[in-house]
Amino acid sequence: MIKQQFNPAMAITSISLASMLMMSSPLLQAGERESLEQLRSTTLNLIDMLVSEGVLSKSKADILKKDAEAARLASAEKDALEKAEKQAEKGEPINEVAAKTVRVQYVPDFIKKEMREEVKKELMTKLNYKAGERLGMPDWIDRIEWTGDVRLRFERDAFAEGNASPLNFTANENRNAAVTNTSEDRDRMRLRARLGANIKINDWLSSGIRMTTGSNVDPVSPNQTMESVDSKFSFALDRVFLKAKLGRRLSATGGRMENPFFGTDLVWDPDLAFDGVFAKYTPELSDTVSAFVTGGVFPIDEIQSSDTNKAKSKWLVGGQAGIQWKTSQVSSKFAVGLYDFQNVEGTLNTVNATDYRDTAPAFRQKGNRTFSINSSYVRSLSPSDNKACAYGGPCGLASKFQQLNVTGQVELLTFNPVHIILTGDYVKNIGFDSNDFANKTGLALGSFKKENQGYQVKLSVGTAKVTNANDWEVFGAYKHLEADAVLDAFTDSDFRLGGTDAKGWILGASYGIDKNAWVSGRWLSADQISGLPLGIDVLMFDLNAKF
Structure with missing residues (x-):
């Protein structure tokens, strides 16, 4: 069996896309919630793999996980509150379960692309990542050809x-x-x-x-x-x-x-x-x-x-x-x-x-x-x-x-x-x-x-x-x-x-x-x-x- 080479840049791109989807705001259907949970699990595995490969430090990985989880909870809470407010205005009974459920609405491809690039750029800036080198390496290495x-x-x-x-x-x-x-x-x-x-x-x-x-x-x-x-x-x-x-x-x-x-x-x-x-x-x-x-x-x-x-x-x-x-x-x-x-x-x-x-x-x-x-x-x-x-x-x-x-x-x-x-x-x-x-x-x-x-x-x-x-x-x-x-x-x-x-x-x-x-x-x-x-x-x- 041929072992594929681990690619840090591809992994970070995947993390960026997953983070974007996990932090989206509207309500989830049952099947969509399951898919999102699978994506979230894959993203966390990728972060752990970056740590094991020595590309990402454990402290930075913990920060990423914590920030993503906080953003997800904040988004879900915001959506639940907005729905509860609308129900109250119409005099409808508030569904406590629905208020805590998150739905991901359709996002156009060009918006996804822009969001993905922005998140990727932000992550790379925070992690001091440059294509072709490991994290934290000095820039003079790029300027030497052996x-x-x-x-x-x-x-x-x-x-x-x-x-x-x-x-x-x-x-x-x-x-x-x-x-x-x-x-x-x-x-x-x-x-x-x-x-x-x-x-x-x-x-x-x-x-x-x-x-x-x-x-x-x-x-x-x-x-x-x-x-x-x-x-x-x-x-x-x-x-x-x-x-x-x-x-x-x-x-x-x-x-x-x-x-x-x-x-x-x-x-x-x-x-x-x-x-x-x-x-x-x-x-x-x-x-x-x-x-x-x-x-x-x-x-x-x-x-x-x-x-x-x-x-x-x-x-x-x-x-x-x-x-x-x-x-x-x-x-x-x-x-x-x-x-x-x-x-x-x-x-x-x-x-x-x-x-x-x-x-x-x-x-x-x-x-x-x-x-x-x-x-x-x-x-x-x-x-x-x-x-x-x-x-x-x-x-x-x-x-x-x-x-x-x-x-x-x-x-x-x-x-x-x-x-x-x-x-x-x-x-x-x-x-x-x-x-x-x-x-x-x-x-x-x-x-x-x-x-x-x-x-x-x-x-x-x-x-x-x-x-x-x-x-x-x-x-x-x-x-x-x-x-x-x-x-x-x-x-x-x-x-x-x-x-x-x-x-x-x-x-x-x-x-x-x-x-x-x-x-x-x-x-x-x-x-x-x-x-x-x-x-x-x-x-x-x-x-x-x-x-």
Whole structure:
């Protein structure tokens, strides 16, 4: 037998209607009196049930019962007196029994409805009741929305034969990167857990807080490798922000928040958090066309400059403008963005000094070309051996980064609920300067390529979001990302295990096994474009759940 869920709001409505009928004034016939007594008994049972469920305190229930009984007796007494007075006026004998009998006359439906709403409103006001919460709970609970998800992953990293040794990556000044494995395949069980709250503070201000697993020194991966030797997983804030609604179409956000720009994982890893402030304006141009403009300032690495440390703080100043067109059959979106990374390139130390040591990047994946920050005096000591990075000296990025990004997406809705989505993304580092690059690296002009462009094309077919049972999606993509097209620190951490100087294919599929639960798989096959030989295939199987 299925037990129905107890509904406090419905119970109070029933009590309100019963109270209205019990307090009506005219006389009752025998059958009507019996029905009213049954209704009165049901109402009292409902009140007792509210008490047993913890929704209503016993003291408040006693008050309700007492008030209802007093009102009923008062109404009955009033009716009896009125009848006795009329009988006396006509000279009729007074029937003592009839004078104490109550009759319920016909009440129109609209009057019943009005009376029911009034009684319900009065009861809820007295009991401090709000729909969806128990009695007496503070109102801030209504203003918090909890969110979270858990992902279990099996990952296999397969390395191609003929890959360069990890020592070659460390010793190669212009391709310096912390690559520790290039030949031994690896199987891992990984986990990601996130728990957050969206908070409505008032009509114009809201906030968000989210905790996640993952390393505290890796800004692009919240994954935690599972192994029993780790007694506890780390759990830290990756979202904490305030958002102000400044108008119908204008908002401003500050703190640590999700990526505010429209794009793909060609430029930004999906898990990357942005620190800083940004504003967004979304005007409507017509019934089917809207625009969006986003601009912000984001600190990357705050550095305390001094006489002995001449490095400057690193910043991102970014802006994007786009347009969206949507009908019942097709939706399209197009945007152009410019992301200016300030002070991220390396600067040569003064001879026999380390005054520009902090121009070296605090976090890297791999791919960006580098040079030795100490090379000005290492070359003078040993011109034939310019490998300061190999001996522990700091390496700086050899290029400036001003990324021009163009992103477009077309979504066909003709076969709804199946959507066909084609996405294209292009990026060019217009800050790359060949002369500056040559001066820093010591390479002769003409001996190197710019390697400052990247693109990605992706086709996806399936339901718009895989959130329910039997929802599905399949997709395929091709990516080509040259060494200095974007900062290797912030691009996708899965494709060739992160970084730039990579090209290859991505295939994947997802299937909903129940509400808010789905399985997915991805295969990413990537090779180097021009750098040291390094081919990596990554296979991932995920079980996802969210709430």
